[in-house]
Amino acid sequence: MLRRALIVLPILLAACAESEPPKPAPEAPKPPEYQPLKVTLKPNHEFSPEITAEDYAQHIFTLSSDEYEGRDPGTLGERLTMNYLENELRRIGFLPAVGVDGPCKAFPCEHASFFQRVPMVSTTTDPATTLTIDVGGQKQTLAMGKEMVIGTRSGENTVTIDGSELVFVGYGVNAPEAEWNDYAGVDVKGKTVVVMVNDPGFLRQDETLFKGKAMTYYGRWTYKFEEAARQGAKAALIIHDTAPASYGWDVVVNSWGGAQHDLPKSEDPEPRLAAQGWLSLDAAKNLFTAAGLDFEAERQRADQRGFTASALSAQLSGTIQSTITNNASNNVVAILPGTEKPNESVLYSMHWDHLGKNEELTDDPIFNGAIDNATGVASALEIAAAFAASPEKPKRSVVLLFTTLEESGLLGSRYFVKHPAVPLDTMAGVINMDANPFVGRVRDFSVAGWDQNGLQDLLGDVLKAQNRVPSPESNPERGYYFRSDHFNFARAGVPALHAGAGDDHVAYGRAFVEEINRKYDEVAYHKPPDEFDPEWDYAGSMEDINVYYELGRRLANSGEWPTWREASEFRLTREASDESRQ
Numbered sequence: 001m002l003r004r005a006l007i008v009l010p011i012l013l014a015a016c017a018e019s020e021p022p023k024p025a026p027e028a029p030k031p032p033e034y035q036p037l038k039v040t041l042k043p044n045h046e047f048s049p050e051i052t053a054e055d056y057a058q059h060i061f062t063l064s065s066d067e068y069e070g071r072d073p074g075t076l077g078e079r080l081t082m083n084y085l086e087n088e089l090r091r092i093g094f095l096p097a098v099g100v101d102g103p104c105k106a107f108p109c110e111h112a113s114f115f116q117r118v119p120m121v122s123t124t125t126d127p128a129t130t131l132t133i134d135v136g137g138q139k140q141t142l143a144m145g146k147e148m149v150i151g152t153r154s155g156e157n158t159v160t161i162d163g164s165e166l167v168f169v170g171y172g173v174n175a176p177e178a179e180w181n182d183y184a185g186v187d188v189k190g191k192t193v194v195v196m197v198n199d200p201g202f203l204r205q206d207e208t209l210f211k212g213k214a215m216t217y218y219g220r221w222t223y224k225f226e227e228a229a230r231q232g233a234k235a236a237l238i239i240h241d242t243a244p245a246s247y248g249w250d251v252v253v254n255s256w257g258g259a260q261h262d263l264p265k266s267e268d269p270e271p272r273l274a275a276q277g278w279l280s281l282d283a284a285k286n287l288f289t290a291a292g293l294d295f296e297a298e299r300q301r302a303d304q305r306g307f308t309a310s311a312l313s314a315q316l317s318g319t320i321q322s323t324i325t326n327n328a329s330n331n332v333v334a335i336l337p338g339t340e341k342p343n344e345s346v347l348y349s350m351h352w353d354h355l356g357k358n359e360e361l362t363d364d365p366i367f368n369g370a371i372d373n374a375t376g377v378a379s380a381l382e383i384a385a386a387f388a389a390s391p392e393k394p395k396r397s398v399v400l401l402f403t404t405l406e407e408s409g410l411l412g413s414r415y416f417v418k419h420p421a422v423p424l425d426t427m428a429g430v431i432n433m434d435a436n437p438f439v440g441r442v443r444d445f446s447v448a449g450w451d452q453n454g455l456q457d458l459l460g461d462v463l464k465a466q467n468r469v470p471s472p473e474s475n476p477e478r479g480y481y482f483r484s485d486h487f488n489f490a491r492a493g494v495p496a497l498h499a500g501a502g503d504d505h506v507a508y509g510r511a512f513v514e515e516i517n518r519k520y521d522e523v524a525y526h527k528p529p530d531e532f533d534p535e536w537d538y539a540g541s542m543e544d545i546n547v548y549y550e551l552g553r554r555l556a557n558s559g560e561w562p563t564w565r566e567a568s569e570f571r572l573t574r575e576a577s578d579e580s581r582q
């Protein structure tokens with residue numbers, strides 16, 4: 001309405017120009033100002049079958065409320081979330097997809113549930129745990145949550161480390177295809193490795209090493225522990241540093257306090273360390289200094305080809321007491337069976353879990369996880385409603401996978417990929433939604449793991465309707481392609497896309513978006529302030545959800561099988577099952 005008034009006014013002025021003295025030319029009409037889309041929540045909200053900001057906000061508000069206690073697996077927060085999802089999925093009209101006695105052959109499936117039980121072992125380390133480092137008789141005490149964090153995945157209530165030799169192994173990378181092995185010529189059996197986060201090439205941004213600034217899987221903390229265990233180490237300590245880790249020490253401390261969840265060994269037979277944790281940067285520097293080494297020089301050395309591990313002439317000791325419970329959590333799996341090709345599918349993945357609460361934080365103990373990842377769950381429910389209400393139902397099945405234990409190392413999706421409710425070989429693609437930001441309307445759509453597979457091309461087509469383009473993620477050093485559930489599908493060969501709101505605001509440009517993201521990372525990411533905010537602008541979120549929906553709809557209605565790019569590390573795995581897609 002405002003725009004029209006501006007146009008009408010100059011015409012009126014022109015009409016009466018003859019009888020009046022000449023006036024200065026009217027000012028050019030201003031471009032319309034950017035209109036954010038705000039939502040005011042109302043009591044007794046009624047959900048609509050369309051994708052609306054009001055529905056979206058309502059889902060996020062409920063799931064991230066204090067009542068849900070941060071949605072920690074195995075707690076009251078899980079029970080409330082399971083209830084909510086089951087009720088919503090039934091209301092929307094999606095069917096349970098988990099066969100009670102083995103995978104369903106067809107849908108609707110007589111004995112099926114929405115819940116896939118995921119067994120887990122929960123380990124809570126005594127917060128009073130200390131470790132001692134002895135460097136030539138000089139002892140340093142490290143306290144849990146201050147100079148270090150430590151835990152065990154061994155399933156043992158008591159783990160004793162008694163004078164385990166410390167060895168600095170640089171980035172701790174063993175990558176035969178890159179002819180790089182930080183463990184070459186060193187025996188770490190029974191020892192404790194001290195390792196840097198991120199991967200070679202990061203420090204000097206050397207593009208010839210491990211994609212330079214961009215992070216590869218070798219840079220992830222999960223990889224560091226996996227490799228150290230394969231090498232036979234007793235324990236591993238990662239040196240924290242904010243830039244290469246991409247998050248602060250407080251995020252590490254928050255993530256390692258409270259119960260740590262694992263799959264039982266029967267589900268995950270890979271070797272495990274007796275103890276694993278992180279050292280604060282200061283603690284690491286003290287250790288190197290006491291050992292007579294220059295930390296900066298060692299770090300530079302680790303970033304160069306030809307690095308060799310060095311003993312720190314120091315020993316680690318300590319007793320780690322833990323409370324261990326055998327427990328279970330749940331993935332939630334729902335399906336809208338395809339009308340023509342029900343055995344082929346498109347899968348949306350999004351984790352429902354978050355970090356729970358920490359009673360030691362007296363101000364605000366609850367990690368509400370509003371953005372991470374009530375947004376992804378809420379997006380999926382909106383998309384599901386749109387699919388269920390569309391007059392033309394999709395030809396391929398549409399599957400929703402709400403995963404558990406994503407925050408514990410992508411365990412729920414790992415379990416699903418091992419026990420899929422629908423076949424992976426005829427899954428055309430996975431669309432992952434995790435921590436969708438509120439940055440307003442943007443010109444682009446940011447793709448993690450740029451140019452991995454053909455889903456990116458399909459995304460490009462879908463974005464045209466909104467005058468948007470796919471763009472490479474702005475922080476490839478953070479390794480987002482390895483940090484959410486789609487990664488387990490990629491490892492199993494299923495083309496997977498992890499993409500979301502872009503970086504270039506339609507009215508305020510890049511600096512504006514950068515500032516919102518920076519603030520979120522600093523203040524809210526994996527912290528209690530990740531809460532529902534009544535000031536959020538939903539204009540961009542609505543566009544993004546429509547993109548996710550349209551992408552899934554097109555893939556579900558096409559006979560297309562997106563493929564991995566020639567250079568992708570996941571291509572060969574998929575090609576091994578090519579025959580099942582002919």
Ligand SMILES: [Zn+2]
Nearest residue numbers: 372373434435
């Ligand atoms: Zn997340």
